[in-house]
Amino acid sequence: MLRTLRQQHDRFPLNAPFRIARGVKMAADVVTVTIAEGEVIGRGEAVPYPRYGESVASALAAIEEVRALVEQGASREALLHALPAGAARNALDCALWDLEARLSGRDVAEMIGRSPLMPxxxxxxxxxxxxxxxxxxxxxxxxxxxxxxxxxxxxxxxxxxxxxxxxxxxxxxxxxxxxxxxxxxxxxxxxxxxxxxxxxxxxxxxxxxxxxxxxxxxxxxxxxxxxxxxxxxxxxxxxxxxxxxxxxxxxxxxxxxxxxxxxxxxxxxxxxxxxxxxxxxxxxxxxxxxxxxxxxxxxxxxxxxxxxxxxxxxxxxxxxxxxxxxxxx
Structure with missing residues (x-):
């Protein structure tokens, strides 16, 4: 079954300024990806980081470049070769983990051979x-x-x-x-x-x-x-x-x-x-x-x-x- 990929920019205002040596952040700008296979939807999120030459626009563009590959059923392993490390690949990879878990009826912890998550x-x-x-x-x-x-x-x-x-x-x-x-x-x-x-x-x-x-x-x-x-x-x-x-x-x-x-x-x-x-x-x-x-x-x-x-x-x-x-x- 073919998949449907969607991506968007979401912004979350902060409750206080987040100051580090590199600057001050007042909101979290993230890229959200959803990958649907039939009625089942997997989600992933990533944070493009200017320190690494990334922006929301560049991450969205990178995701768009592999849209056909993802919608035709590319695996997480295939993405490792299709995109460099960074926010764009993270959002897609995590959405695929979520989708696989829902399609298989297993938790991600079970998929990677670990115990259920605890605090x-x-x-x-x-x-x-x-x-x-x-x-x-x-x-x-x-x-x-x-x-x-x-x-x-x-x-x-x-x-x-x-x-x-x-x-x-x-x-x-x-x-x-x-x-x-x-x-x-x-x-x-x-x-x-x-x-x-x-x-x-x-x-x-x-x-x-x-x-x-x-x-x-x-x-x-x-x-x-x-x-x-x-x-x-x-x-x-x-x-x-x-x-x-x-x-x-x-x-x-x-x-x-x-x-x-x-x-x-x-x-x-x-x-x-x-x-x-x-x-x-x-x-x-x-x-x-x-x-x-x-x-x-x-x-x-x-x-x-x-x-x-x-x-x-x-x-x-x-x-x-x-x-x-x-x-x-």
């Missing part, structure tokens, strides 16, 4: 602000397992210590989003230890990280912008201790699972991350989260209104979406 601890993000404002945000988060502290290069020590003082309990991930240089990374090691930071995420630009091969960090360093696809892993494994696998970077759950499995085989720690998005992006990522050491999937919590039936959060734990939302019967 998982996620990082709650403290966006860049003054140290006092960041301390207030950390204190308001309450007694949660994990906080992610967005910092820049202006005064990261004050930002980190302010959050730690206000929130003495949670594990901390510090994320400069490539805004630091080598000197700052070396200088701040003592602060990271003092603040009991569990993970430092992509401190320097992806193109300026070769020196990490000879560096012995006081806390593990996680690759984010430096890791997209399988071919990146060998170099990354010499420079980082953990990798952040995101569906939008890998180009879908199919490729992301391959990256995660190979990362484990290389002895790397695993983190599952996301862009600011709706729960339709998070639902497939939860299958990666189930095998990860660190989880950062709080994107929908920044939205004024999420998609109905999406994830919920309580006490720093994400609860899976309602049955039938994505990848389930």
């Amino acid at each position: 998982v601890a996620t990082a709650l993000t403290i966006a860049i602000d003054t140290p006092a404002a960041m301390a207030d945000a950390a204190g308001a988060a309450g007694d949660v397992p994990l906080l992610k502290v967005k910092v820049d290069a202006l005064d990261p020590r004050a930002q980190i210590l302010a959050v730690r003082t206000a929130a003495p309990g949670p594990a901390l991930i510090v994320d400069p989003n490539e805004s630091w240089n080598r000197d700052l990374v070396e200088e701040i090691q003592e602060t990271l230890v003092e603040a009991r930071v569990a993970l430092l995420e992509q401190p320097v630009p992806a193109g300026d990280d070769a020196w990490l091969e000879g560096f012995a960090p006081a806390v593990p360093i996680c690759a984010d912008e430096s890791i997209h696809v399988l071919e990146d892993l060998r170099a990354v494994a010499r420079r980082y201790q953990v990798v952040n696998v995101k569906l939008d970077k890998a180009g879908g759950l199919t490729a992301a699972l391959d990256v995660a499995r190979e990362a484990r085989a290389l002895g790397l720690g695993l983190m599952t991350g996301c862009m600011v998005s709706s729960s339709l992006s998070i639902a497939p990522a939860l299958h990666l989260a189930a095998m990860s050491d660190f989880v950062d999937l709080d994107g929908p919590l920044w939205l004024q209104t999420d998609r109905p039936g999406g994830i919920s959060e309580a006490g720093g734990f994400i609860h899976p979406p309602a049955a039938g939302f994505w990848g389930t019967r």
Whole structure:
């Protein structure tokens, strides 16, 4: 049976400005794909990211280029060769997972040989602000397992210590989003230890990280912008201790699972991350989260209104979406 493909741009206003070292976001702009086979519909969502040369328009155009292939029944594996890694392929891949699950009457967890999804601890993000404002945000988060502290290069020590003082309990991930240089990374090691930071995420630009091969960090360093696809892993494994696998970077759950499995085989720690998005992006990522050491999937919590039936959060734990939302019967 032939399929019908539809794609559209959806925008979700945020409930507060999302500030990172790279800029400020006020809304999540996503690409939503639906693939129908008869009366059965699969959905997928992706977030085109300007950091990687993507836009909503370019993602929609890329999807349009493979419309005939998809509507004629292309598999997820065929898409790996038809499109490069990125948001467009992610939206299509996830829609096909959802469609296959509904057509077969199986959950995606069953399809990949894993147990049903359970609640998982996620990082709650403290966006860049003054140290006092960041301390207030950390204190308001309450007694949660994990906080992610967005910092820049202006005064990261004050930002980190302010959050730690206000929130003495949670594990901390510090994320400069490539805004630091080598000197700052070396200088701040003592602060990271003092603040009991569990993970430092992509401190320097992806193109300026070769020196990490000879560096012995006081806390593990996680690759984010430096890791997209399988071919990146060998170099990354010499420079980082953990990798952040995101569906939008890998180009879908199919490729992301391959990256995660190979990362484990290389002895790397695993983190599952996301862009600011709706729960339709998070639902497939939860299958990666189930095998990860660190989880950062709080994107929908920044939205004024999420998609109905999406994830919920309580006490720093994400609860899976309602049955039938994505990848389930």
